[in-house]
Amino acid sequence: MAVGKEIRTKIASIKNTQKITRAMEMVAASKMRKTKDRMQATRPYSKKIGQIIKHLAQANPEYKHPYLITREVKRVGVILISSDRGLCGGLNSNLFRKTLSELGQWNNANVEVDICTIGTKAFGFFSNLKVNLIGQVSKLGDAPHLHDIVGIIKIMLDAYESGKIDQLFVISNEFVNTMTQKPTIEQLLPVAACELDENLGGHWDYIYEPDAKEVLDHLLTRFIESKVYQGLVENNACEQAARMVAMKSASDNAGNLIGELQLIYNKARQAAITQEISEIVAGAAAV
């Protein structure tokens, strides 16, 4: 029957799309579980290192590390963490919007910005803009390793130490829950003074081996690295969650559309049959 050929093709095509979106939804759901575990696994380290830095702030070292000293801000560094792949709703575009608004504020304050990006999406977006990109890494996969991002952190730390930049920020998505991801900006350098631990009153200091400078160097570098790494795994969890939600709504929309097209198709088919019958009946009556 010739009726509704286009409608039937349309239905078939939407069904195919739905199959893909549903598969992607399920893949994202299972990956989200894994990335969330990974995100939780990084928490003990950053908690511990934060604690040590807190202790250090209370000790009375003879040496003051440059990472702890606030300077006048003329130029800032930004590490921007995005996903490698799209199809995850507004995750990346929200992040970029936040970044652009921050860039605008710095621009108004006559502060220059250096950017390092993690993930292909951020790089693709900002390489077309007039920003100063000084490093990038991408395609780190779902299980990134800390040593993958050591390079760009080193670029930023070197820039900070040589006085090229006076502050360092990381911008990434915060995992609030499966439905909500929030773009956030966090200051890494200079390391913000944190609240004190009451158990450690009095005048005391560590024994430093080999010496205070080297130990602090090591500790603060690891602290920055762990912060960025945590941002990265958190962003990964966000990506999977956002993709799962986006693909679920796409599958649902496809389902609704198929239902409606099916209805239209059935009506058209029925109308055609009715018309045929009435033609036959009218023909017979005329004879």
Add this chain to the structure above:
Amino acid sequence: MGKGEEMTMTVHVDIVSAEKEIFSGSVEMIFAPGELGELGISPRHAPLITKLNPGEVRVKVSATESYPFYISGGLLEIQPHLVTILADTAVRAKDIDEVAALDAKVKAEEALSDKSGKIDYATAQAQLQQAVMQLRTLDRFRKRGG
């Protein structure tokens, strides 16, 4: 066993790496490869903070039970009742970091100059995105009462 009746002093130790928690619990003694030499830490050690060399960290939970862990460097903090070991996940050295930094820079420059990029995955994804957007637009149309 006669002495085992009385309370043995213990110290809480946490061994963590950036990627996971390795060990957490009360132990009698910890051995670690400090940069200036092997360290044996008993409870109530004076506050100390040191870098660690690659090597074996051993925690003695009781007279008969002890666990070894291999670490590729890291940091050790001692407070009288708390010992924290921040283990590195990979062998780290200044020159390795330098190479990684250079690599990240080069990658950015290369990608900025080379616009051709990979097509296969990107096109497939673009097509799928198009399909999804189509669905969404159709849906919006329908809701408006089309």
